[in-house]
Amino acid sequence: MPTITAQSADTLRAFKDLNKGLDYHRVDKNFDSAYVYLLSAAQQYLAADQLERYAYAELRCGFSAHRGRKYQLAENHYKKSLETYESIYPTDNLQIAGPCLGLGSLYAATGNYYQALINTNRSLDIKLEFLGSDHIETGVNYYNSGTAHMNYGEYEDAMDAYQKALPIYLEHHGEDHRRVSSLYVNMGILYDKRGESEKALDYYIRSMEIDLKLYGDDFALLAYNYYNMAISYVNLQKNELAETYYHKTIDHSRTHDLYQLLATSHYGLGNIEAEQGNYHQAISYYQQSIDLFYKHFGSDFPGLNHSYRAMAKTLAKQDAYERSIEYLNQTLDLLNRNFGPNHPFTGSTYQQMASVYQQQEMYDKAMLAIEQGYAALLKTAIETGQENSPDDYLDQQVLLDLVRQEAKILDARHQTTGDLKDLELAFNTLQRAIDFIDEIRKGFILDDSKLLLQQEAIITFEQAIGTCFKLFKQTGNEDYLSSMFDYMEKSKATLLSETLQSNKLSNLQGIPDSVLLLEKTVKRKISFAETQLTNTSIAVDSVRDELFLLNRSYDTLAEHIAQVYPRYYQLKYQVDTKKLVDVRQMLQPQQAVITYFLGNQKWYALAITKDGI
Numbered sequence: 001m002p003t004i005t006a007q008s009a010d011t012l013r014a015f016k017d018l019n020k021g022l023d024y025h026r027v028d029k030n031f032d033s034a035y036v037y038l039l040s041a042a043q044q045y046l047a048a049d050q051l052e053r054y055a056y057a058e059l060r061c062g063f064s065a066h067r068g069r070k071y072q073l074a075e076n077h078y079k080k081s082l083e084t085y086e087s088i089y090p091t092d093n094l095q096i097a098g099p100c101l102g103l104g105s106l107y108a109a110t111g112n113y114y115q116a117l118i119n120t121n122r123s124l125d126i127k128l129e130f131l132g133s134d135h136i137e138t139g140v141n142y143y144n145s146g147t148a149h150m151n152y153g154e155y156e157d158a159m160d161a162y163q164k165a166l167p168i169y170l171e172h173h174g175e176d177h178r179r180v181s182s183l184y185v186n187m188g189i190l191y192d193k194r195g196e197s198e199k200a201l202d203y204y205i206r207s208m209e210i211d212l213k214l215y216g217d218d219f220a221l222l223a224y225n226y227y228n229m230a231i232s233y234v235n236l237q238k239n240e241l242a243e244t245y246y247h248k249t250i251d252h253s254r255t256h257d258l259y260q261l262l263a264t265s266h267y268g269l270g271n272i273e274a275e276q277g278n279y280h281q282a283i284s285y286y287q288q289s290i291d292l293f294y295k296h297f298g299s300d301f302p303g304l305n306h307s308y309r310a311m312a313k314t315l316a317k318q319d320a321y322e323r324s325i326e327y328l329n330q331t332l333d334l335l336n337r338n339f340g341p342n343h344p345f346t347g348s349t350y351q352q353m354a355s356v357y358q359q360q361e362m363y364d365k366a367m368l369a370i371e372q373g374y375a376a377l378l379k380t381a382i383e384t385g386q387e388n389s390p391d392d393y394l395d396q397q398v399l400l401d402l403v404r405q406e407a408k409i410l411d412a413r414h415q416t417t418g419d420l421k422d423l424e425l426a427f428n429t430l431q432r433a434i435d436f437i438d439e440i441r442k443g444f445i446l447d448d449s450k451l452l453l454q455q456e457a458i459i460t461f462e463q464a465i466g467t468c469f470k471l472f473k474q475t476g477n478e479d480y481l482s483s484m485f486d487y488m489e490k491s492k493a494t495l496l497s498e499t500l501q502s503n504k505l506s507n508l509q510g511i512p513d514s515v516l517l518l519e520k521t522v523k524r525k526i527s528f529a530e531t532q533l534t535n536t537s538i539a540v541d542s543v544r545d546e547l548f549l550l551n552r553s554y555d556t557l558a559e560h561i562a563q564v565y566p567r568y569y570q571l572k573y574q575v576d577t578k579k580l581v582d583v584r585q586m587l588q589p590q591q592a593v594i595t596y597f598l599g600n601q602k603w604y605a606l607a608i609t610k611d612g613i
Helices: 012-028 031-047 051-067 071-088 094-109 113-131 136-151 155-173 178-193 197-215 222-235 239-255 259-275 279-297 304-317 321-339 344-359 363-377 396-417 420-442 447-475 478-506 513-532 540-564 566-579
Strands: 592-599 602-608
Touching: 012 031, 012 051, 031 051, 051 071, 051 094, 071 094, 071 321, 094 113, 094 136, 113 136, 136 155, 136 178, 155 178, 178 197, 178 222, 197 222, 222 239, 222 259, 239 259, 259 279, 259 304, 279 304, 304 321, 304 344, 321 344, 344 363, 344 396, 363 396, 396 420, 396 447, 420 447, 420 478, 447 478
Parallel strands: none
Antiparallel strands: 592 602
């Protein structure tokens, strides 16, 4: 917005307060003082009925509150600015793009990715219409749109937006500019999310080279690159390198007072320790993360929710259920104070709480937590008892997590009480999850927007197959057996589709990192099982069975790679396949191998025998 120059007597003070607030924000980076002056200006413009100036001052209040991490306050100001502009101008006026972009950025920062996507793309559409596709502000909006799509799991749309932003940045800023460096970082994060962590590291290095050239090795924001590289190494299962880069992040963050990154790095180290079963050390890191957030940002800082939930998860693994629930209740209070009752993080917290109650066989409390999770995800005040569409919820990923968790609770209650009705309800619940997946898929136009959904489908099919078999075994109803075979066929089709899609996304001649890691994981498990067979203290039959299933999984992996990556298969598997076991010779006549499928990056083998799975 151009600087306001013409002033009446009743807005002269407002004009001075506005400019003083802008100076505090832009020059001094003192966002609290900026907010005080900008709020004063907004109130005076409103009293003088200068609505356009009032809307601008409200927008600037939102920016200052946002930068000061007062997120609910920022949201209120952005909305007031948007509502005022919409009362003055048509809904596609250029001025409306400002508060839409602010809301999009705010929702992205606070995890409300659905709203982030809506507002960011509305802002982009307006800028394209008024400024054209080559304007630098349009480029910035492409960047934000890419991040919104990435957070929402629409990776092809995200990459498309980033690739449109890049030439605009290069034209306006040249190769060596901080904005180009920042874009490379986000492209790296996108590749990481797509399972291509090696390519992600390449983009982080590109960003680092620009920053080193511009600012030297003491540049504060290098800490963020170290942090991102640590995450890539975690994804590549290179924990030693991950720990190295987390510690580099910590050292750099301490030097430059990057306290949020400092706290988050301790959280990351805790995750590594927890994954390795070092729960005492994990809790120590999580507590350090919490202490750092408290010290530098206060107990209301929303980023605490991740550390609280990680602490709760680790405590539950140690059977410290009461303490786990205490941390989850702290999380809910924190989220409600920052975002109100409806937020994806709140839905996830209730899902985690339901899991803890399930472990204690407190099924009524677990089911209540599930219902509260559904309510927290609803976009509007719709009763949760009615049949809702996935579009009625803020986050479809969290929605599917809640539905699957509900099925697990019902299944567990059945095992405790023997009530067949619970198992039937679990089957119906999983069918609802599968229906949701089918409905969500219809809304995806681009193929690789479906990749994350395919992974969700495979996990859901796996759970549904087990439930169907239990029902068939207890009731003898062959409808359940028919449903089970149907889910098995769908799981195989989804697996192949996912594998093909991963190949398309990689844009590489070779095999994606995710498949390479899968291969290494299966081979490592085979090696471990073979070692166990030499230990006479272990139940040899169970280990031999596990080894058989792992070998068959490896066989199936090789078969899929042969179809999708023939060159890699020829080079890698021409010797290995000779060592694989012929399943038909190993199975007893009464057994039949049904299918093999991928779930949550692990290979599973399923066989039906007279005694069950």
